[in-house]
Amino acid sequence: MIRVVCKSKLKPDVNVEEYLKLASEVITESRKEKGCFMYTLHGDINDPTIFATIEEWEDEEALRQHDNSEHVRRIVPELRKRRESTDMNIYKVLI
């Protein structure tokens, strides 16, 4: 099992509601994918422009297939356009 944390900071003028609508479509579709154990979007309680997905995937192959999925290819570029920064890490559990 691997975990992905993808932290995004939105551009100041972005319509957050619109951003969340796009993001929710990716989340709904991703949760249907084989090997997707968890895919949750979070909002930072101190900064309304910071969001993070915490994802759990069966293995790197499941994540690779996710990255090549139709909904990721179609929607994630739209999300990235609205972001000031994206910080993504793929983790294995240690302790």
Add this chain to the structure above:
Amino acid sequence: MIRVVCKSKLKPDVNVEEYLKLASEVITESRKEKGCFMYTLHGDINDPTIFATIEEWEDEEALRQHDNSEHVRRIVPELRKRRESTDMNIYKVLI
């Protein structure tokens, strides 16, 4: 329920084994705390100097008590000394 992601990048010359030993003491004690639902340490699969805890707390009060706990006050400064950077966010679940 709130989630905390604390991403740390270690200084280049740090003894990782020693760092993990210190970290595991905080983790063991934290998991005993009231209101701690999850406290897991991860290692980045692409960069051996990057680690992240993903934590789940009942609420902000439980997290506040954690931050004031004996083991955090004693050990976290030792961990911070060994870090190049620490990036911590407190999140609520949105979707």
